[in-house]
Amino acid sequence: MKVLKFGGTSVGSVKSILCLKRIVEKEAKRQPIVVVVSALGGITDKLLATAQMALSGDELYKKEFDAMVTRHHQMIDTIITDPKKRENLFFSVDVLFDQLKSIYYGVYLIHDLSDKTRNAIVSYGERLSSHIVATLVKNAKLFDAREFIQTEHKNKKNVLDSELTSGLVRKAFEELPRISVVPGFISRDEHTGETTNLGRGGSDYTAAIIAAALNAEVLEIWTDVDGFMTADPRVIRTAYTINELSYKEAMELCNFGAKVIYPPTIYPVCIKNIPIKVKNTFNPNGPGTVIKDKIVNDRKVIKGISSISGTTLITVTGLSMVGVIGVNRRIFTALAVNGISVFLVSQASSENSTSIAVKDSDADEAVNVLNDEFAKEIETGAMFPMHAESGLATIAIVGENMKHTPGIAGKLFGTLGRSGISVIACAQGASETNISFVIDGMYLRKSLNVIHDSFFLSEYNVLNLFICGVGTVGNKLIEQIKLQYEELKLNRRLKLNVVGIASSTHAIFNRDGIDLDNYHEQLKNSKESDTSNLRKEVIGMNIFNSVFVDCTASKDVSALYQEFLEHNISVIAANKIAASSDYGSYIRLKKTALSKGVKFRFETNVGAGLPIIGTINDLCNSGDKILKIEAVLSGTLNFIFNELSASVPFSEAVKRAKEQGYSEPDPRIDLSGTDVIRKLVILTREAGYKTEINDVEKHLFIPEQFFNGTLEEFWRNLPQLDADFEERRKNLEAFGKRWRFVAKMEMGHTSVSLQEVEKGHPFYNLEGSNNIVMLTTERYKEYPMLIQGYGAGASVTAAGVFANIMSIANI
Incomplete structure (x- = not known):
């Protein structure tokens, strides 16, 4: 035989109670069953709330009482089609309601609600629902649980008398009907005969007591979920059903907030080694969760x-x-x-x-x-x-x-x-x-999500990304994430969840993830936003495994890094400002990331996608010392000097660099060497030397006056330099040399200058907008290490940022 318990949601609506009928009648064809039912969903709370209203002298209790009567009557009218059965059921139910009405009236008159009266009132929920189920299900026999579930009063609580109850249950079901219906939750005091109950969730307990006393094959708990979940699905969307649990595991989960079954339910069946199945009334074909003594081939560390x-x-x-x-x-x-x-x-x-x-x-x-x-x-x-x-x-x-x-x-x-x-x-x-x-x-x-993710209870490892900046680099990054999204889920079990996207004027946030197919439209229709709002939203979301990705060149955005790191949000920056600002701020960012166990990554600050900073870090961390750095770090300037020819004057080469997207919108930023100086400062710091921007010696190749005035004036005056550059270029060509704007660091001393390099020099054949870095170290002294490749452009920079994201995901 089996014992099946149906909770409040399983009897709470017409749809659910008809599902109950199908399940019970199907099971009864195989073997005798005992059906234990709770009150209709929400009725227990309603009974208690109405009692409190009556106690306070509020006449609205009558309206609440009438609403309960109406709800039960409407259900009976809908589900009981046989006129005679319906008439008999109405009679039985109305007798109970008349009793309940009198009790409420007594509470209202004398303004007293004792434990005895409260227990009597709350018992009517199960008494009513069991009458309805016993009438609905064919050939069912109704039992009164108070005849065999006996309690005694101890420590201000009604405690089950297990030995007495077991004997009474066996006696009551000596001749076991095909289908028995029992109201759960309610009981009787063995000494006073008063109606008591087994506490909230007591219907589960009633079912377990009966199952243990009758040595049932299995105890089935029918509810509105598919079984025990790895975590609360309302908090963790990736939570899933656990197929099998041991009694101990189920007890631990129940005691700490898992509301699937009432904790005392487990003990009676555990000592008899009767398995418990948790099933979904609305999904009866689902496997549910099985709770038993031993689980074979169980490899999950955390359940x-x-x-x-x-x-x-x-x-x-x-x-x-x-x-x-x-x-x-x-x-x-x-x-x-x-x-x-x-x-x-x-x-x-x-x-x-x-x-x-x-x-x-x-x-x-x-x-x-x-x-x-x-x-x-x-x-x-x-x-x-x-x-x-x-x-x-x-x-x-x-x-x-x-x-x-x-x-x-x-x-x-x-x-x-x-x-x-x-x-x-x-x-x-x-x-x-x-x-x-x-x-x-x-x-x-946040804790539940990060633990669920960390212990692989989640199907995927999740990284939550805030992307700031939707210019060329930001757009390319989002495009790359979108293209790789399914591949990473399939082969790496990694889910890149973009939870925030911000432009210079607008921002959108969604902790469940933003649809990357139409984020431009979402941004356009969103409220205006600034860095203050950005800070508030990113920190306020308080989301686990979060990474702030800065694809801007904004000083205001870089000023947010420190606080993000302090709130355990990793930072990935294509923005060079933070790593090249004053040395104290740079060191504080690094130390904060280290102390908080998060990451501050800025590989793309130098060389776009080239592994320059990472290589320097690896050399230093392995005990090597960087003695000298020589590098061509500006893809823009290298492009300009490679474009120069008899037919392409200097002003035209600069114009081409802007048109092809190599230069900043204002090319003076590149021509002034500011970008190269920032990169050199970053490399020098990563090599272990203390340096500031003002420490770099600047030997520029354009007169200072060209950097003053408006951008229009710059473009108008730039051709004045063409003749001089062409003359110098011819001389350079005659000697078989080429120009390279070189950044140099030697034992902490830094400089940038336009240099002439001969054939055979590693920098001589550097093509297009490529970058090259030559590292002389204590280990690589005779033959310096060379890192060379495409060092400019939105796609490679975005790819470098993506690589930084992946490095955090791999931790």
């Missing part, structure tokens, strides 16, 4: 994550606690006597403090109870008054295989730390099935 929001941490502390036996006994006894549940305990090895986690709703009473218990010690100063910290959340990661896998706790806390999440208290039992910890409640969503 699921659960959490409790609304946590208060109370710390009991004092020097008198050290070495004193019985302090913890007093703590827990005092709380237990007052009906306060503690769900996490953390104690220092010095024994001078014990921290306990309780629900926020119990916090004030718990503090008062403990202050009273230790009043004498507090008065003498041997102990301090209780310290309570609210607004917290408790998270548990659960999995029996954790005990066979070293380093789980280290990985857990390292992952949280890199995301800027501090652990306030933690607890881990010797069984290692559950690691629980307390955090600031504002980081709950």
Whole structure:
């Protein structure tokens, strides 16, 4: 035989209760079954709320009562087609409603709502629904759970008398009907005969008690989800159904907030080794979750994550606690006597403090109870008054295989730390099935997502990107991400989730991801935005595994890096300003990234997609010392000097560089050497030398006056230089030499200048807008290292930024 329990959502609507009918009648063809039902969805809350209204003398309780009657009547009218059955059911239901109406009226008249009366009122939900189900399902027999589910009053609670109840259940079902219907949740006090209940979720418990007493083949819990999920799907969209759980794992998940089944449900069936199946009433063909003793070939280290929001941490502390036996006994006894549940305990090895986690709703009473218990010690100063910290959340990661896998706790806390999440208290039992910890409640969503992602409970590793700048580089980057998106998901299990895109005037944000097919249209229709709003949105989203990608040349945007890094947001910059600004700011950015466990990457600041900075880092990190750097770092200037010929004067070469997108919109930025100087400063710093922009010796090739005035004046005056450049070019050609604008660093001394290079020099045959860097180090002294390639252009720069993103994803 089987026991099937149907929750409130499974009987709460016409659609769901008809699904119940199909499931039950199909199962009954195979074997006898016991069906345990909850009240119609939401009715239990409505019963209690209406009682409170009656207690306060609010006559609107009558309206609420009538609404409950109407809801049940409408359901009966819709689902019971046989006139005689419908008439009999209406009679039975109305008798119950008449009783309930009288009880409410009594509460209203005498303004008293005792526990006895409240228990009686709340029992009507299941009593009503069980009558409806017993009539709806063919050949079903209705039982009254109060005849065999017996409780006794202990510690202010109704506690099941297991031995008595088991015997009564076996007696009640001695002759087992094909289909038995039992109201869940409700019970009776064995001494007084009063109606009691098994607490919220008690219908699950009723089903488990019956299953254990009757040695059922299986206990099926039918609800509105497909089973236990790896995490709350409302918080983690990538959460999925767990196929199998052990009893221990299920118990741990239930105790820490997973609302799939009521925690006490597991014990009665566990000791009888009866499996539990969690199934979806609306998806009966789904596999659901099976809970059993042993799981074969179980390789998952972590099975699921659960959490409790609304946590208060109370710390009991004092020097008198050290070495004193019985302090913890007093703590827990005092709380237990007052009906306060503690769900996490953390104690220092010095024994001078014990921290306990309780629900926020119990916090004030718990503090008062403990202050009273230790009043004498507090008065003498041997102990301090209780310290309570609210607004917290408790998270548990659960999995029996954790005990066979070293380093789980280290990985857990390292992952949280890199995301800027501090652990306030933690607890881990010797069984290692559950690691629980307390955090600031504002980081709950972020914590759940980063843990789910880190422990591969998610189908994909997710990187959340904020992209600032939608010019040539930004657009190319987004295009490359879009093209690689499916490939990375398929072969790397990596999901690049673009959650923010900002231009200089507008911005859009969506933590679930932005549609990259029409982001231009979304940006155009969005509200205006500035750097202040950008900072607020990026930090305020508080999203895990987040990366800010700067594809602008904005000083204001680069000024945001420090705060982003402090909030554990990695930064990737195509923008050169931050890495070449004052040395103190540069070092602070690097140190902040290191201390926070996030990344500050700016490989494309020099050489676009060429691996120049990374190579210098690798050399220095391996113990080599950079002695000299010689480089052609401006693709724009190299293009200009390669274009020069008898038929292409200097002014025309500059114009071509702008037209083909190699130069800045204002070419004077390139011609002044500013861009090259910034790049040289960055390389010198990465090589381990302290330098500032003003330390670089500048030997420019254009008179200073050409950099003054408007851009129009510059273009008008530029041809004045053509004759001089042509004469110098002819002389250069006669000697078989070429011009290269060279950046140089030697033992920390830096300079930029236009140099003449001969045939055979590594820089001589440098084509187009290519860059080249020659590194002389202690290891590469006789034969310097050369890095050469395409060093300009939106596509290669975007590819370099993409490579930086991938390097973070690989961590």
